[in-house]
Amino acid sequence: MTLQLQTGTAAAAFKMTGGIYTLTTLELHSTNPADITNQLENMTRKAPNFFQQTPVIIAFDQLSPEQPPIDLYQLRHSLQQFGLILIAVRGGQESHKQDAMMAGIPWLPSPRQRDREEDEDSADNVETNVVIMQKSRTTTSPAAEAANQTQTPPVIQKTTLIEHPIRSGQQVYAEGDLVITSPVSSGAELLAGGNIHVYGPLRGRALAGINGNSDARIFCLQFEAELISINGQYKMPSASHNSDPLWGSSVIVSLEEQSLHIKKL
Amino acid sequence: MARIIVVTSGKGGVGKTTTSSSIATGLALKGHRTVVIDFDVGLRNLDLLMGCERRVVYDFVNVINGEAELHQALIRDKRTENLSILPASQTRDKEALTHEGVEKVLNQLAKDFEYIICDSPAGIEHGALMALYFADEAIITTNPEVSSVRDSDRILGILQSKSRRAVENLEPVKEHLLVTRYNPDRVTRGEMLNIQDVEEILAIPLIGVIPESTSVLKASNQGVPVVCNTESDAGQAYNDVVARFLGEDIPHRFLEPAKKGFLQRMFGGIG
Ligand SMILES: Nc1ncnc2c1ncn2[C@@H]1O[C@H](COP(=O)(O)OP(=O)(O)OP(=O)(O)O)[C@@H](O)[C@H]1O
Ligand SMILES: [Mg+2]
Numbered sequence: 001m002t003l004q005l006q007t008g009t010a011a012a013a014f015k016m017t018g019g020i021y022t023l024t025t026l027e028l029h030s031t032n033p034a035d036i037t038n039q040l041e042n043m044t045r046k047a048p049n050f051f052q053q054t055p056v057i058i059a060f061d062q063l064s065p066e067q068p069p070i071d072l073y074q075l076r077h078s079l080q081q082f083g084l085i086l087i088a089v090r091g092g093q094e095s096h097k098q099d100a101m102m103a104g105i106p107w108l109p110s111p112r113q114r115d116r117e118e119d120e121d122s123a124d125n126v127e128t129n130v131v132i133m134q135k136s137r138t139t140t141s142p143a144a145e146a147a148n149q150t151q152t153p154p155v156i157q158k159t160t161l162i163e164h165p166i167r168s169g170q171q172v173y174a175e176g177d178l179v180i181t182s183p184v185s186s187g188a189e190l191l192a193g194g195n196i197h198v199y200g201p202l203r204g205r206a207l208a209g210i211n212g213n214s215d216a217r218i219f220c221l222q223f224e225a226e227l228i229s230i231n232g233q234y235k236m237p238s239a240s241h242n243s244d245p246l247w248g249s250s251v252i253v254s255l256e257e258q259s260l261h262i263k264k265l
Numbered sequence: 266m267a268r269i270i271v272v273t274s275g276k277g278g279v280g281k282t283t284t285s286s287s288i289a290t291g292l293a294l295k296g297h298r299t300v301v302i303d304f305d306v307g308l309r310n311l312d313l314l315m316g317c318e319r320r321v322v323y324d325f326v327n328v329i330n331g332e333a334e335l336h337q338a339l340i341r342d343k344r345t346e347n348l349s350i351l352p353a354s355q356t357r358d359k360e361a362l363t364h365e366g367v368e369k370v371l372n373q374l375a376k377d378f379e380y381i382i383c384d385s386p387a388g389i390e391h392g393a394l395m396a397l398y399f400a401d402e403a404i405i406t407t408n409p410e411v412s413s414v415r416d417s418d419r420i421l422g423i424l425q426s427k428s429r430r431a432v433e434n435l436e437p438v439k440e441h442l443l444v445t446r447y448n449p450d451r452v453t454r455g456e457m458l459n460i461q462d463v464e465e466i467l468a469i470p471l472i473g474v475i476p477e478s479t480s481v482l483k484a485s486n487q488g489v490p491v492v493c494n495t496e497s498d499a500g501q502a503y504n505d506v507v508a509r510f511l512g513e514d515i516p517h518r519f520l521e522p523a524k525k526g527f528l529q530r531m532f533g534g535i536g
Contacts, residue, residue: 069432098426165468167422168415183468185418203466 016232025090027059031070037078044082052083060092061110069095072103101171109175157194166190166204178208186226186238195219207234209255218253219265228262230255237262267375270382271400273424275416277387279408280445283481284503285384286314287492288404291507292380293348294492300339300378302370303353304396305386306361312352315342316488326354329366335373344493349378359392371399389423398429402439405469408446409458414466417442421467441472443506448477449522460520473506475499476519 030036056079076086089100091110100107157176166172166180168187178192181199188204190196193211201222209216209231216230223246226238233255241247250265272285282305289301303311306326312318317340323333328351335351342348351370354361374381385396397403403424407417424438425431431438444463451457464471480497484490492507494500498519505515 095432102423102426164425165421167425168418170422170426183466185415185466187415187418188422201465 023057023087024054024084025057025059026084027061028063028067028070031063031067033071033074033078036075040078040082040084054084055087056084057088057090057108058086059090060096061090063092065093069099072099072105076103076105102169107173159194160192165200168204186224192216203238205229208253214255216255219251221250222248223251223262224248228253228260230260233258233260235260235262267378268380268401269371269375269399270380270402270404271385271397272382272404272406273385273393273397273420274387274406274413275389275393275420276408276413279406279413280475280481281387281406282310282314282384283485283491284404284406284443284445284475285382286311286490287500287503288507288510289380289382290315290342290345290348290490291492291503292382292510293342293345295507295511296347297379298347298377299380299382300349300351300374301382301384302351302374303384304362304392305384306353306357306359306392307355308386309353309355311384312340312350313488314485314490315350316344317342317350317352318488321352324352324354325370326357326361328370329361329363335370344489359386359390359395362392362395364395364398367395368399389419393420394423394427397424397438398427400424400428400438401430402441404441404443404472405467406443406445407463407467409444409448409452409460409463411458414458414463417467421469440469441510442467442469443473443475444471445475446477447474447519449520453522460517471517472509473502474517474520475502475506 028036058075072089079086086105088106088108089096090108097107159177159179160172160174161179161181162172163181165182166184166188168185171189172178172180172191174192174194176192177194177197178190179197179199180190183200184190184198184202184204184206186203190198190204190206191210192208193213194208195216196206196208196218198206198220200220201224202220203224203226205227206218206220206225207227207229208218212231214231218228218230224238224241227234227236229235230253237244237247246262246264251262252265254261254263270288272281272288274281285301289299293299301311301315302325303309304325305311312321320340323338325338327333328335328338338351340350340352342350351374371381383396383400386392397420405417405420407413421440424440428438430436442464444460447460448457452459460471460474476498478497478499480494480499481491484494484500491497491499492503495504502519505518508515
């Protein structure tokens with residue numbers, strides 16, 4: 001399944017597509033660096049070249065909360081020494097998510113029940129191949145969406161509320177709506193499957209409807225964004241803010257006929 | 266309970282060490298037992314500003330490595346009672362600061378001192394993370410320009426996610442905004458951000474504004490923290506900061522361009 005994301009320009013420099021990939025996942029049961037390195041060593045000794053340039057995901061879902069915290073920088077480094085390239089981390093506690101954010105490593109939510117059952121078949125096998133559904137930043141055709149809806153019961157998306165400022169270098173992801181009651185700094189990034197509300201200045205990037213929702217909207221009290229996007233359509237308002245009459249005011253951003261509309265609230 | 270205060274910024278050269286030396290000295294002058302630690306391993310600046318560079322025998326890393334006792338490395342300030350300095354090593358790299366090592370030294374200092382001031386290195390790497398990890402309060406040192414404000418914002422994000430208080434889910438680190446090297450003339454000319462801009466972007470309480478002043482360089486050449494020069498604008502501003510830190514409510518000053526006399530207007534201002 002490969003679907004095209006409209007970029008809106010006549011001669012696009014690239015085509016954005018979504019896909020489903022099979023990836024190696026290391027499901028952590030211990031955070032002890034020595035144990036991890038030992039096992040990697042044993043694993044790679046048998047087939048030294050097999051793992052060269054292999055993308056891997058580190059999963060925290062099966063890790064007991066009693067385990068001491070892990071240093072992601074160090075883990076990434078040791079994986080690299082065995083040819084494995086850490087591309088994302090999955091699941092775990094809020095602290096894991098934050099560590100990943102600080103280390104600039106993408107974070108994926110724990111798989112749904114369906115995937116979990118697959119996992120259990122090989123629960124004692126550390127090197128598990130699982131299918132990662134790439135949901136973010138891809139779009140689904142209305143037909144496929146309709147087909148999806150008949151297969152799976154509708155999921156009630158939770159609203160994520162954050163009351164502290166989002167600072168430069170931080171990234172927040174919400175599957176459903178994202179509500180922020182503090183300033184969002186330039187250099188910060190908000191990603192939401194649903195709507196984004198910012199009750200304060202929005203100076204960073206806000207990407208709403210990232211899983212293919214064209215009806216998502218962005219609301220903010222003080223519009224000074226670096227980038228706004230709904231379902232892949234984007235604008236970079238701060239580049240031309242001197243001529244923008246709405247700069248600094250309360251606005252609502254919506255997607256109408258493939259283009260972004262910004263209106264005063 | 267001792268309070269651990271980190272002076273940090275992200276960006277380099279904004280005035281962290283100047284601030285650490287003056288705030289530590291100011292607190293000690295007010296009768297509080299204070300120690301200031303140089304976390305800038307590899308560079309060593311604090312001892313110069315404090316005028317004790319010739320008295321450094323052992324340093325922070327020696328203590329962490331067990332090569333010296335803490336009391337051997339601590340330097341008692343000659344001018345100010347109640348004040349000690351723990352200098353950095355010039356010959357090691359920042360990786361020498363281990364979590365356990367830093368914690369051990371801080372715990373030991375907490376028995377003898379009320380305030381522990383940590384002078385952070387620039388950047389957001391290991392040394393800066395170590396300096397802020399154990400902090401109870403943070404003085405976010407910022408120059409009124411876009412890149413410095415952006416870096417301060419970044420450091421605030423790190424304080425809120427990577428400090429001990431964040432990791433252990435305790436009450437968050439108390440944050441103070443200190444704007445340094447503020448030049449009202451350049452603000453008027455639109456060459457620098459004004460205080461409101463900086464406050465608005467960082468959204469944390471303002472503890473003080475230190476004007477750009479030639480007295481700072483003079484003080485550092487003499488090895489006397491500028492806070493001791495109560496004649497100077499920067500010295501007075503640092504004294505205000507210390508008083509505000511201790512809970513006094515003092516209006517901010519040095520925010521407007523100095524009114525110039527006739528001769529000064531004729532011949533241009535002096536710093
Ligand atoms: N208020 C001020 N007015 C004029 N000069 C200042 C002021 N504050 C600091 N400076 C000058 O700026 C330079 C850097 O100051 P300082 O060493 O305190 O910064 P720092 O943030 O500790 O730097 P680093 O990131 O390298 O550790 C010094 O030359 C100092 O004299
Ligand atoms: Mg310094």
